[in-house]
Amino acid sequence: MVRTNFKVFEEDYWAINTILQELLKNSNSSSVLLLDKTGQLISSLGDPPQFDLHSFASLCAADFEANAQLAVLIGEKDFSTLYHQGSNESMYLARVESNIILVILFDKRTTLGLVRLRAKKALDNLSTVIRRLYGKLEYENEENTEFNEEFVQQAEVEIDSLFTD
Amino acid sequence: MSLINYSSREINVKIVYYGPGLCGKTTNIQYIYDKVTPETKGKLITLATEMDRTLFFDFLPLELGKVKGFRTRFHLYTVPGQIYYDASRKLILRGVDGIIFVADSQRSRYDANIESLYNLHENLGEYQIKLDDVPYAIQYNKRDLPDVISVKELEEELNPKHYPAFEAVAVKGTGVFDTLKAIAKSVLRNLS
Numbered sequence: 001m002v003r004t005n006f007k008v009f010e011e012d013y014w015a016i017n018t019i020l021q022e023l024l025k026n027s028n029s030s031s032v033l034l035l036d037k038t039g040q041l042i043s044s045l046g047d048p049p050q051f052d053l054h055s056f057a058s059l060c061a062a063d064f065e066a067n068a069q070l071a072v073l074i075g076e077k078d079f080s081t082l083y084h085q086g087s088n089e090s091m092y093l094a095r096v097e098s099n100i101i102l103v104i105l106f107d108k109r110t111t112l113g114l115v116r117l118r119a120k121k122a123l124d125n126l127s128t129v130i131r132r133l134y135g136k137l138e139y140e141n142e143e144n145t146e147f148n149e150e151f152v153q154q155a156e157v158e159i160d161s162l163f164t165d
Numbered sequence: 166m167s168l169i170n171y172s173s174r175e176i177n178v179k180i181v182y183y184g185p186g187l188c189g190k191t192t193n194i195q196y197i198y199d200k201v202t203p204e205t206k207g208k209l210i211t212l213a214t215e216m217d218r219t220l221f222f223d224f225l226p227l228e229l230g231k232v233k234g235f236r237t238r239f240h241l242y243t244v245p246g247q248i249y250y251d252a253s254r255k256l257i258l259r260g261v262d263g264i265i266f267v268a269d270s271q272r273s274r275y276d277a278n279i280e281s282l283y284n285l286h287e288n289l290g291e292y293q294i295k296l297d298d299v300p301y302a303i304q305y306n307k308r309d310l311p312d313v314i315s316v317k318e319l320e321e322e323l324n325p326k327h328y329p330a331f332e333a334v335a336v337k338g339t340g341v342f343d344t345l346k347a348i349a350k351s352v353l354r355n356l357s
Contacts, residue, residue, distance in 0.1 A: 005168070005169050005356065006167070006168045007168075007169045007170075007171065008171065008172065009172065012172075013170060013171075013172030013173065014172065036168060037259060038166060038168075038179055039179075039224075039240065039260075040177045040179070040240070040260070042168065042170065043173075051208070052207040052208035052226065054177075054207050054226040054238065054240065055207055055208040055209075055210045055224060055226060058210065058226075058240065058242075059210060059224075062212075062221060062222065062256070065256045066221075066256070069256070146233070147353075147356040147357040148357055149357065151232060151233045151235075151357060152350075152353060152354050154232045155229065155232045155350070155353045156353075158229050158230055159229065159346050159349050160346065162201065162202070162205055162227075162229060162230070163197075163201070163345055163346050163349070164200075164342060165200060165338055165342060
């Protein structure tokens with residue numbers, strides 16, 4: 001099986017960020033994140049987080065996946081959205097297409113109803129962008145000039161210098 | 166499946182430590198976390214039971230810095246080794262870019278190693294991946310303990326295809342970075 005990398009190109013990245021920015025503003029949320037199901041962060045906008053974003057993204061993906069397995073056990077295909085309510089901060093997670101997760105962090109400046117409503121439109125728009133991106137990846141030329149021998153050699157030097165006892 | 170963002174110039178890759186229960190996967194990650202500089206590492210996440218057994222996974226993001234303008238990150242995961250956490254192991258393998266199999270060298274754990282390796286093949290199969298498709302290395306851990314199996318014998322049983330193999334005493338750090346470096350280089354070479 002040929003395994004391809006998930007690539008986000010300039011045009012798609014800005015299209016995604018425009019949608020996330022609009023969602024952030026219209027829903028009055030604190031932050032929005034987009035990640036893939038493997039826990040890799042694609043983009044984040046909003047208040048600068050007080051935590052490690054990459055660790056947060058990995059936990060969000062794990063949360064979503066664990067719940068998807070629970071859904072299967074009770075005879076559902078999956079749970080396309082999740083809501084975690086805190087006394088101050090809350091989270092709303094939603095699946096975009098099959099492999100992407102939207103995460104919205106919000107506090108008492110807004111309500112779940114408004115977040116859910118604004119998320120619905122954003123999910124439709126994100127789906128369009130993600131489908132276009134998948135289309136590009138399918139027909140993309142496998143040749144990749146950016147990651148040539150020079151890249152590998154530079155990376156190896158960095159790895160040797162950073163990963164030492 | 167690495168994530169390459171051409172706009173924000175970022176590369177994220179996922180490396181998974183696999184192996185039987187108590188073989189030293191978390192010890193590997195903990196040692197790396199303790200030794201790398203603060204600017205290189207993110208927050209270490211450990212989802213463990215009260216007895217310090219991994220329940221879901223450990224996670225450590227490491228940042229390599231910029232390589233040819235790309236900010237390069239390694240996301241290190243461990244799987245829970247105990248047999249009944251198979252659903253968790255399967256989930257963590259999703260989108261894996263490189264695998265380190267940590268084998269326990271003790272004679273008493275011989276069967277556990279074989280079972281875990283078989284389980285790895287099986288779970289990769291669920292994603293239509295073969296071990297030959299992914300950068301892979303094996304680490305023979307706990308070499309300092311009494312009654313360990315010889316490396317020759319371990320190689321014959323666990324590594325007949327002679328993937329890169331490293332002897333280790335993870336609790337003292339021996340072999341930990343050698344294994345990580347080999348996989349990290351192999352994963353990035355795979356991008357080219």
